Amino acid sequence: MIETTSDGRIGRVIGMERRPNTAYTFWFWTDRDAPVGIGTLVKVLSAEDKVYGTVVEAHGFNDLESPLHEFLSVGGDPAKLPPTQRPEMRVYQAAVLYREPEEPVGAVPIGEVFLANEADVRMALRTAKFADEFGVPCGCYGYKDEPLQVHLDQRFLLGPEAGHFNMTGTSGLAAKTSYILFLLQSIFANHKDEEGADGAKGVAALLFNTKGGDLLFIDQADESNAFTELDRKLYAACELEAVPFPKVRYYAPLANDRANLNSLRTNVVLMEKNPTRAFEFGLADIVRHAEVLLNKDDLEAKADAYLEFLNQEHVQNEKGRKIGNQGEPRRAKTLDELCDIVAAQVEFARSKNQEFYESHHFRTMQKMLNRLKGLTRRFTGLIATSGAAAGPLEEPFEPGSVTVIDVARLGSDEQDLVFAAFITKLRERMEEGTLGVGKMIVVVDELNKYAPSGGGETYVAASLKEIAARGRYLGLTLFGAQQFRSRVDKEVVGNAATHAFGHVESEELAQPSYSHFSPAVKEKLGSLQPGEVLIKHPHFAQPIFVRFPNPCVMKGGDGLRKYPKSADQLFGELAEGFIKRLAPADLNRALDALAKMSDDKDAQTEVLRGLRRANSADECLKVLERAPRKAPIGLRENREPTAVVATGGPDFEEDPFDDLPH
Amino acid sequence: MGDAWTFRSVFGGDPDIRIVAPTMRSDDDFEAFAKPVSESTALDAPVVEGVSFEVRDVPAVEASGFTHFLDGAQRAWPVMYHGLNPVRIAHTSAAMLRRTDREVEAPTERTWEGGLAVYAVPEIAARVPSDVGPVPIKLDEDDNTPIKVGDKIRKAIEQRRGGIEVALAAGFDNDGWLLIDGGIGRPLDRNPGLRQVAGVVKTHARQYFKSAERVAKILSMREGQRTSVFLREADPAQGHEVYSFYLKLHDSESQGPLFGVIRVEIPPLPESLARADEIAGWLLVERAPLSLPDRRYDRLLYPIHLVEMHLKARQPTDAAILGRIG
Numbered sequence: 001m002i003e004t005t006s007d008g009r010i011g012r013v014i015g016m017e018r019r020p021n022t023a024y025t026f027w028f029w030t031d032r033d034a035p036v037g038i039g040t041l042v043k044v045l046s047a048e049d050k051v052y053g054t055v056v057e058a059h060g061f062n063d064l065e066s067p068l069h070e071f072l073s074v075g076g077d078p079a080k081l082p083p084t085q086r087p088e089m090r091v092y093q094a095a096v097l098y099r100e101p102e103e104p105v106g107a108v109p110i111g112e113v114f115l116a117n118e119a120d121v122r123m124a125l126r127t128a129k130f131a132d133e134f135g136v137p138c139g140c141y142g143y144k145d146e147p148l149q150v151h152l153d154q155r156f157l158l159g160p161e162a163g164h165f166n167m168t169g170t171s172g173l174a175a176k177t178s179y180i181l182f183l184l185q186s187i188f189a190n191h192k193d194e195e196g197a198d199g200a201k202g203v204a205a206l207l208f209n210t211k212g213g214d215l216l217f218i219d220q221a222d223e224s225n226a227f228t229e230l231d232r233k234l235y236a237a238c239e240l241e242a243v244p245f246p247k248v249r250y251y252a253p254l255a256n257d258r259a260n261l262n263s264l265r266t267n268v269v270l271m272e273k274n275p276t277r278a279f280e281f282g283l284a285d286i287v288r289h290a291e292v293l294l295n296k297d298d299l300e301a302k303a304d305a306y307l308e309f310l311n312q313e314h315v316q317n318e319k320g321r322k323i324g325n326q327g328e329p330r331r332a333k334t335l336d337e338l339c340d341i342v343a344a345q346v347e348f349a350r351s352k353n354q355e356f357y358e359s360h361h362f363r364t365m366q367k368m369l370n371r372l373k374g375l376t377r378r379f380t381g382l383i384a385t386s387g388a389a390a391g392p393l394e395e396p397f398e399p400g401s402v403t404v405i406d407v408a409r410l411g412s413d414e415q416d417l418v419f420a421a422f423i424t425k426l427r428e429r430m431e432e433g434t435l436g437v438g439k440m441i442v443v444v445d446e447l448n449k450y451a452p453s454g455g456g457e458t459y460v461a462a463s464l465k466e467i468a469a470r471g472r473y474l475g476l477t478l479f480g481a482q483q484f485r486s487r488v489d490k491e492v493v494g495n496a497a498t499h500a501f502g503h504v505e506s507e508e509l510a511q512p513s514y515s516h517f518s519p520a521v522k523e524k525l526g527s528l529q530p531g532e533v534l535i536k537h538p539h540f541a542q543p544i545f546v547r548f549p550n551p552c553v554m555k556g557g558d559g560l561r562k563y564p565k566s567a568d569q570l571f572g573e574l575a576e577g578f579i580k581r582l583a584p585a586d587l588n589r590a591l592d593a594l595a596k597m598s599d600d601k602d603a604q605t606e607v608l609r610g611l612r613r614a615n616s617a618d619e620c621l622k623v624l625e626r627a628p629r630k631a632p633i634g635l636r637e638n639r640e641p642t643a644v645v646a647t648g649g650p651d652f653e654e655d656p657f658d659d660l661p662h
Numbered sequence: 663m664g665d666a667w668t669f670r671s672v673f674g675g676d677p678d679i680r681i682v683a684p685t686m687r688s689d690d691d692f693e694a695f696a697k698p699v700s701e702s703t704a705l706d707a708p709v710v711e712g713v714s715f716e717v718r719d720v721p722a723v724e725a726s727g728f729t730h731f732l733d734g735a736q737r738a739w740p741v742m743y744h745g746l747n748p749v750r751i752a753h754t755s756a757a758m759l760r761r762t763d764r765e766v767e768a769p770t771e772r773t774w775e776g777g778l779a780v781y782a783v784p785e786i787a788a789r790v791p792s793d794v795g796p797v798p799i800k801l802d803e804d805d806n807t808p809i810k811v812g813d814k815i816r817k818a819i820e821q822r823r824g825g826i827e828v829a830l831a832a833g834f835d836n837d838g839w840l841l842i843d844g845g846i847g848r849p850l851d852r853n854p855g856l857r858q859v860a861g862v863v864k865t866h867a868r869q870y871f872k873s874a875e876r877v878a879k880i881l882s883m884r885e886g887q888r889t890s891v892f893l894r895e896a897d898p899a900q901g902h903e904v905y906s907f908y909l910k911l912h913d914s915e916s917q918g919p920l921f922g923v924i925r926v927e928i929p930p931l932p933e934s935l936a937r938a939d940e941i942a943g944w945l946l947v948e949r950a951p952l953s954l955p956d957r958r959y960d961r962l963l964y965p966i967h968l969v970e971m972h973l974k975a976r977q978p979t980d981a982a983i984l985g986r987i988g
Binding site for chain 1: 725726728761764765766947948950951952954955964965968971
């Protein structure tokens, strides 16, 4: 049977008394073999109107009125093949995408139905008006043989008209991560700065790697067979070069030994090509995000007030403040120093037999001291012993760059701290205009966890909501992803202008938030293959199914097989690695300095920290030569203890809050 | 149908004309004109297969050899009265459809023919615009009642439909086997060279045997049995002489003796006679699928039912006729 005519004619609109066409939906018949399915774009032509629609429901008919007739026809024998096959045809329901003329918005006329060609796709999705100037290919519509690129409007994706992107998909099907990576590539290749915009230009992205090695090898080419000819064709259709991300920086926290990285991306080969850098939070970050680090019981109003006092007087105040008006003003640069200050304040109150110190009750202070000490244990790799933050936000971002923050090996509390600190800082830096780029995309997976619906106002959720609500004015765009959209805070989801849906489980599809999809669209969502997504975008009157290529970057599993995590190294090995990489010409001089270095753990940590930040041989040598030296042999046994632990007096030896959760 | 005129616009001011709104029930579909023929033949039809009129089991065949199927359809609507004489508009059509790979192909310009016409006494027909093909019904002196005029109109419509069927059937080039819904006498009149053709007559108003024994044999057949082939002689109503036999397609204890009985016509040729069993076997194969929910499903073979469906789908809708009336 002929499927379509050469001009793509496939059927005709029908208007039935029981199911009349409306202004927004219409019905048409086709031959059973017509290449039409859920999501197919069609065009209706009548004498006066052109109407574009997308198929949302499909029905198949033959001439059977009752199943009994068929049963009787073959005598109940399913193998019996009658000489004449019943005629069969299809009736499709389509939702209107666009019409010409746009007014009046009357019922869809009875007209011939055609498959949409490339020009029709542009008209139907209203991309014709913006594709050339602001279009960002988001995938391809149509058949695998003839993919037609579909554009999103970057003004509605990254702002300022609208902003944010949200993706739903079942975990483990390579839908969410793959699609977001592809979309980022497309954005980088097509982004145009707003005309006349002041300040920094370009766009960069910050991604959190929350699972395994998902995002740890995106600067490496896919060497598996997973990247197919179809993927190449889809890249070509979107006019994108199939290459991995060229500018990626990886960051990970330190492990508990404060020397090695707490990351799966530590393979020496990779570290030489593009090392994973360490990030740490300074004291200011810790105090600022104390509410993330401490639970609600810890941080009631009195404790909060005391913490604020410490922050203002002993952290932010460059001159510091005396303890009880005695001695030198004291300022904390590290968490240990802050603990010392609190201990001194407690001691001062005890020595004066006072219940209050600067209006703060000693029990509150004692409690805070215990909690702060606990932080160093709980967040060992994240908190800088030097008190100074290090990481991607300490320097400007480069346009077209991707920064991956690896938090996959962190616990839930630690991840909370990382999100909260990064998102807050990003927002501030964006407001200050010091990020180095005009637009910043923050990719956060597992929104179910970080901004759950009805989950209370956590610090992370509040930050995400803030970005969702105000971010686009600042150029900060949230690319959120989750498995269960229905369980994400409505404000975060609702503020996203563009949405994508990969494979979604039927239990999730049964939630009210999917009620606007037709049953057939839901069925299709429930069986979407990797590489297919449903896109909602402000310019599209109806959601559209598009196909996207498997991004040409190395997958996490492949990367971990090819570049397995290297075994943790000792200080000397780690330092030598940096020296060989940074100062091969001065190898002997550097190694000599290293040999003379103190064995003190903190000193070693600081040296490694300096080496990680060093970008040249000079910087490397300076770090090593400034490091504390080993004491002369005769003095080593008599050196003084390096740490002094403050202890309370008889009245305060016991922690009155020890039964509270830390 | 053109869009320019309506019956009301043409005849609206005529005091002798009464335009009516037709009832939209189908009063004249496929069998409305199949009036019972009460007269029986004087003698038993001559048997041409064997020496006596027998009933035999049809040997099973694996597949049907029929490749083409032909049927006609007509539908008429009363549109007005000139005085007391009725005026009707009718759609007549026929199609001969080919079956390939189990699929009956849709009609094309070559395999379907049909159209609307207005049937009226000559003075009214003369006033009907030519795009609807007015058919003047000439009255004889004794056609003096509206009922007789109505009968003449019905016959004219039937004749037109039959004419289309015959023309299509006569054009069959024996490439394959043609199964016609109805007798094959008239197509043979037009084209005596038709060899690979069979007709299925579903109504049994005309009897070909007066012998009670033979009639009893016909009515007592079991499913899958046929009678001996006999000669249906030429007559003015049915045309050319043909060979014929009765065949029991279905049986049911809850139905009368005519349930599932058809009369099959084949060309009066020795080779047709030799293939009577085979042709009967093909017809038995054609029983599936059933043409339910059609009430004639016991005798209406599914491919013929499909041709009917195509013909009906091409008839104008009631709304279109109402629009033409105005």
